[in-house]
Each structure stands twice: as C-alpha cells, then as structure tokens.
Amino acid sequence: MLSNPRALAGAITSGMRVALPVDYAGVSMAMTRPMIDHGAGDLDLVCVPTGGLQVDQLIGAGLVRSVETSAMSLGEAGGAPHFNHAVKEGAILVKGATCPAIHAGLMAAQKGSPFVPMRGLIGTDVLHHRADWRIIDNPFADGGDPIVLIPAIKPDVAIFHAAMADKHGNVWIGRRRELAAMAYASTTTLVTVERIVEGSLLADEMTAAGTLPALYVTAIALAPKGAWPYGLWGEYAPDTPELLLYGKAARTAEGFADYMATQQAETVK
Amino acid sequence: MLSNPRALAGAITSGMRVALPVDYAGVSMAMTRPMIDHGAGDLDLVCVPTGGLQVDQLIGAGLVRSVETSAMSLGEAGGAPHFNHAVKEGAILVKGATCPAIHAGLMAAQKGSPFVPMRGLIGTDVLHHRADWRIIDNPFADGGDPIVLIPAIKPDVAIFHAAMADKHGNVWIGRRRELAAMAYASTTTLVTVERIVEGSLLADEMTAAGTLPALYVTAIALAPKGAWPYGLWGEYAPDTPELLLYGKAARTAEGFADYMATQQAETVK
Amino acid sequence: MSQVLPREILICTIARLLEGVRHVAVGASSPMPAAGAMLLRAMKEQVGAAPIRISILGSVEHNFFTNGSTELFDCAGQGRIDAFFLGGGQIDGQANVNLVGVGDYPQSIVRWPGSFGAAYLYFVVPRVILFREEHSPRVFVEKVDFISAPGTSDPGIHRTGGPYALLTSKGLFQFDKTRPGFTLESVHPGHDLDEIRAATGFDFLHDAAPPVTATPDNAMLALLRGRVLDELEETYPAFAAEMRRDGAALPVL
C-alpha cells in the first residue's frame, strides 16, 4: 500500500472525476507535478468545496475538462489565472456550486443515496445554472415548500495530503473530516503524508478518533512538506510569498512554464 | 456549565423527546436515577439506534410515553423486561425503526433538512408501520425507483456519558461520533463524564479530532464510572453479572423496586 | 485423521461461503461467523492471496470504523461490505426474515430484540448469509409474522444485495431469487433429508439423495484449531474455550 507520488499518479486515467480538498485542509501539492507528468487528461475536478493553486496548475497543464466548485482563488494572491482564462475562453466547463451543496453531494454518496435535500438555493443563479439539480415540494409539508435535491457526487478518485499514516494504510486526518467524506464517496483514494508512523493508528482511541481507516485508502506515498506552498492544518503555515510568486508568474504562458519548470527541479525524487 | 447529575436531570421537562445512545457508545447510567427522582414523564425516547438497560428502567419508573428504536435488549441478559411488558400491555407506543433510519433522521436534523432519503426498507413491515415516513419516486431516475424519505429527528435533549470534558465545556467523544450526531440534532445536550481535564481539548489537534465542541453542550456533570453497569468504549468493560442481575430482578415489580432501591444507595451523592 | 465437531463443519462451511469476499462484517455476538471469516483469512494469507478484512461490530479490537455506529451502514451503502450474516426468530421459504416477534405486531406474543439494521443491510450487502443453528418448524416457517427484511423485491426496487445461502445445524441451502425459494445443497453428517423436511416449515427443492456437507481436510482443521481459535479468543473467550474443550474430548481415530 506504501508507494510514491509518481506511482500514485499512475492510477489516474483520462476522464476520471477527481475530488480535491480546500486549500487549508490538506491539498496534496506533491501530487500535482506527477499528475501533470503522467498526463491523464479530460479530468472532471470536484473542489471540496473550493479550489485554488492545484486546480489552477492542472488547468494550466491542459488536463481539465470541467470543474465543480463553489469558489476559486489563490487567497491573498488573488484570482486563479488559468481558471479565469479557461472560463473566459470556454475551454473548461464550470459547474458552479455553493459549499454545502458539494458537501451534500458527497454525503449522498457516503450514504449510498441517490440525492440529499438542501435548504437555501431557491432564487439563486447558482441553482438556475444547475440543470442536474432538482426541485420538489417537501413531501412532509402540507403542499408547497419547494426544496432542492442535490444528486450524489461519486468521484473516481480522491487525492489529499495528511500529517501521517501507519503501515497498515490508516491515515490520520484529525478534525479535517471532509477528507473522510471525500474518501467515503470516492471509488479510490490516494494520499500523500508527512510521515509514516510505527504501530497502528487504530490501536489507541486517541489517535483512532482522527483516523481514516485503511478500508477507504487505496495507496499512500510519503511526501514531506507535501502541501507546500499551501499549509497543512496543525502542521505548518502556508508560504504566502510563494503563492504570490505563482499568482504573478502564471498570468502569462511563459511565466507559468518557467514557474512549473523551477518547481519540477525541487519536487522530482 | 459544570454541574451534577441531579441538576442536569432538572433540565428535563415532561413530554420532551430524549435521545439516548446504544449500550456500548456511552450510556449515562448516572443520569437514570436522577431522572427517575426528578420525575418528568411522558418522555418520547429515541434510541440511537438501539435501547437497553436505561430505557428499560425509565419505562419501569413510568416516565415513558413512546420509544423509537431499532431494537431493545439487555444483551446477554436477554430481553428488556419492562419494555416487553409495556409493549404487550399497550402502555407505551413503539415506533419500530432500523438502525440507519434513526441515523438518517438525526442527519436530517444536523443538516437543517426536513428529511433525508434512504435505500432499503421497501417491502418491510418496519416501513408498513411507519405512517410518518414517506415514499417518493427518485426524481433523478427515469420514472419509478421508489425511495423512502425519513423525516428529521429533532430531540429536545440528548443525554450521554463520555470519558472526559474540559472546563470550557468541550467533551471528548473519540470515535463514537454518533454522540456528536445526537448533540447536533438536539436542542440541548446533557453530558456526564469520567473526569474533567485541565486546559482545552481543542488546543491540541490530537484531542480536538475526537472532541464535541462546547457549542453543542448545554451542561456537564462529573460521574466517575457513570456508564456502569454498561462499559465505556476504550475505558472499561460492561459488568455482565450486574446486567444479568437486573435482567432477573426486573421480571417482577418487587424485584425491580428492590434492585432500584439498592442502586440508589450507591448512586446518591 | 481426527473426528470433526459439528460446529467445526459449520465454521468451515461459512469459510467456503465467504470465498471471494474482500470485506465481511459480523455481529458482536456471532462467534461462528467470525470464526469462519477468520479461517478464510488465514487460508488466504497462507497462499499469499489478497487479504480479507473482517469487521466485528461492537468489538474494540476488530473495529476498523471511526465514524460512529452509522459507519457500518454507510460502508455497506457504498458497496464496501461484501458479506454479512443475519439470524432471525423466523425465516420463511421466501427468505423473509423476522427479528421482531410472533403474533400480531406490536403486541406480539413472543418479542425478540428488533430489526436492528436488517431492513437496510439485506438490500445492500451482496452476500447475506442466513445463519441459524436451531433448525425447527418454529424458526423455519411458511410465512413470517413480521417482515424485518424481505428475501426478494419487485424488479423496480433498487436492490444490490440479498440472501445468498441458509446455513443451519442440519444443512446448507442455496437461495434462488428468481423462483424464489431455497434449494437444499447438502446435509451435514449425522442428519438426513427426512429429518430436515420434518424440521422445516416451508417447501424447498432438493435432490432425491442430497450430498453430505464437505468436512474439512486436516490442514483446514489444524488452522481452525490453532491460529483461528487463538484469534477468536480475544473477542469471544467463552466460545473459544468451549470449542477447545469439545475438541479435546473428541476420540482420535
């Protein structure tokens, strides 16, 4: 079950639906370059629930067919240049959402249900542009009371970075339980970690409480500082200057190519 | 926020809907006697997802109007005598369920949704006897595909026992996350604990991962061995001889009265 | 070759019924299903085959879940549980299971604990093994008094799971959902067809002379009596001790 990021990326095939976490929850930046080198394209990305640097780089590399997300930005470094450009060019399909709708879709998949209902949304242009969502009248009300149904989101693969894993394949995610939700909903789950620990994370109730069991984990690779330049919750802070550097460089095709080439030198094993 | 079991029981009023956990997840047996002494009756119990000793004692004390549960037993000690008797006499209303339906109802409340859908159930007598559940055709299918909708379960109060709490009101529940689900769904939550720890359980990511935040906790009381004769997950095992003792004693009204009187001597502070 | 205990035959039969599964879940008080699953796991490990995962509900030791008691059902709904065991106060010829009681619900004459998760799991676990040692007309009835979980569903009903086999102290049945009904596959050593017919309240198909249930070979038996009982002891100490005692009392041929 222990592998390396390049081998993990090899499990991705063209046309897959790929779930990726929000910037502060454990983005596996260590997987970005291997995914680009591997080259599986036509990916349908699901941002849980928003996207940033990794998504922008995958779009820049031409691997992305569509993005389902409730927001896209580089935080302090501003807009996501490749995303914005690709949207304007019509090069990618955007499935605009709102955070709890993405969580709802994953929850439906987690429960093996075809959909879950969600309040709000009615009267928004978010709903207006989602032909794949449905409105029904709440069957528990006395007529009326429209409510939106969000269909299950079942990614082919979830990819994230976490603090630690054990040799049995259990991954410690702490209180970032959206990572568990992604894994429950996805057919396969690829995880990079800061470190591999001895023993079993399930052997002690304290560590077990924050552990995603191996049952949901397809493969794990060691990747110290694997969220960089993003931070990792409870481990290290984001590298804002690096994010600013990317935000500036990626405004041009040459700048992006130069930036990615420099990164490659650092990330190749 | 720190209190004692008798004060906690004082927060319960007649006619409340009360959520109680399964035998191995942290039953606050320490609250049973104070609840009986306090005497608030006509309770509608929700077993999450099954009931046992505590529910049987509350029924025996005449405090219960209805029980929603997917099963009721004393484990190795056999059937729940007061429950079985009350059902046969028609003295309580039983809302028979199946485990995931109770979890589904709590999840709907957690999400602020009026219902959630659930697979299975169709063709069962469980469904047949639940006029409060609905069947619709899955709006995402091309006609047909009936699916059951479970309405939100919103208890007035959730009561459970956990290993530890801090002075800020945070409660460590470890991997017994159904306790969090109960608290999210309920208006108020009363918790007894084995011990109160220094500092904040949220200050460290390791403990935070298994912590129910104070936001959902109304009051906490110290009650060492508060799940006894049940066990507490990761802390101590059930006292099976004591459960057998109860199972035998509670077959008669006198036996039950004697048993409860003996317990009182032990639990009164 | 040593003699074989009836329970050892049941455990070995369970291991055979689980052939091919990746993940099996067993109830907290189900030592024989757990033993069968552990036996298959040990056999797979010996030949270097893909590992088998066993989740024992309510066990701290063999619990791979960290999301509360809802996780078993979520996991099954995701299609991650291949096999599960169901008992039943009553089981009928359509494989309907009654876990609730005898007589008119809710004021039943006899009341059992309740449906637990059966009304869901029977629909979503591909290989549900009905396991009930007591083989008598009060258990195996023509028609159950309460359907906790139905053996079959109409074609329009979403269903990815259901009954796979019925194992009792007397024999092993397969279930044919198209008919629907049970077929006697084999009779355990020491029992016969007439006895099974008399003890079964529903009709079932059978050969004129049904085969005898296979008894384990020496290697399988050694694994069961050694490693598997050791593993079982952690979660079911009383049952493991009983098995050892019964095994020790057997005459060696």
Next chain:
Amino acid sequence: MSQVLPREILICTIARLLEGVRHVAVGASSPMPAAGAMLLRAMKEQVGAAPIRISILGSVEHNFFTNGSTELFDCAGQGRIDAFFLGGGQIDGQANVNLVGVGDYPQSIVRWPGSFGAAYLYFVVPRVILFREEHSPRVFVEKVDFISAPGTSDPGIHRTGGPYALLTSKGLFQFDKTRPGFTLESVHPGHDLDEIRAATGFDFLHDAAPPVTATPDNAMLALLRGRVLDELEETYPAFAAEMRRDGAALPVL
C-alpha cells in the same frame, strides 16, 4: 478625548449591529467583522453578561469546529449561528448579492472567486450583515448580474435568515424585507447624503437630514485599542499592526 479612525467607527458599528447574538461566524479574511465581534464580546464580559462565541473560519486558533468544513453550514442549518457577514462584488437595492462576476455567466468580463456558502447561509442565518467598505456605483448596483444569494424570497420559500443591515465606508443602511429595500440609517462622520446618493447605484429611503453614525465613547475606544487589538493580533497580525500605526498617527485633541 481622542479622535477616532474611520475604521474604528466601522468596528464599533459592527459591535452594535451584533448586540444580542450568542454566536457569530466570520470569514477567514474579515478582520473588521472579527474586531467588531471581539469588541462586543469584551464589552459583555466586562459587565458579566452571557458570553458571545466567535468562530473565525479557517483559523486554527479561533476554530470551535471539529467536523470538517461542512460543520459551519450544518451549524447554521441547526440555527446555532445568529450572525454572519457577507461582502459582494455587487449588491443591489433588493439586497441581492453577486460573488461571481460581471457580465454574462459563465464567461464573465470580471470574475470574482465565487459564491462560497452564500447561497445557503443567506437563507438560514438570521442576521446577515452586508459589509463592503468600497462604496461606489460599481459595487452598489441597480440589479446584480448574477444572484449568488437573493435578498428576499417568496412567502412559500423556507427561509429563517437574510439581510439585516448594510455597512459601508460611508454609511449604515437597514434592510426592510417587506418593501423590499434599504433605508439609510446614518452617515459616517466626514460623509454626507449627496455623496452617498452619488455613490449608490440603487434607490434607498432616507431622512431629509440623516443622523451621523455614533462615534464610540472613550471606554469602548480604550477596549478596542487595547484588549481587542491584542486578541486580533493572533489571527490578523498585519491588520492589527496597521490599526495601531494609524491610531498612533492621530492627533490627540
């Protein structure tokens, strides 16, 4: 008495708008809403009133959530969040909020990050405070180009939350959902009605001579400049430093 910075007036106004809440959630990059909430919390603590809970999203320090990024929305859906802040690239006279972009969706001319959770939170948080410092006709438009979250809903729509007030660098508005529309409640010191009218792309009600926004008294100001900036520093160090620098540059009268 010392002079007061424009941002100090905004923070003190936010504290007043939050009067009575038990739990307020603020975004990760919202130092002024956080400061207003911290100020109210400090004031309540001084008089021994019921404590106020502040959840700062994305902050490790001020995060009371342990169930992943879904918990904020669940918590709001449960009615446990009394107040929240929304900005908006465009806000119109019906309190519709646009967080997506200018021009025809999806190929907008200008594109902002996106709707985040607004399409839900605006419906379920009772007191949503629209807060945007930039007060210009490009922000406050007649009609937004994209409705991320609508200001009002038809009577048959389940809605327990919505807009409560609109605070800008120039003034404070209340929202009347029955009309629906904004009413200018007060003008911040140094600004006037004509300026606000010119900077606002939608019509709003107002008095002929609207009052000036209240400036904080010395006690409130001392609390803000002392304890609140100290607390703020943990999460928003750059903002706290800027506030201290600006405060130090003020002439003391």
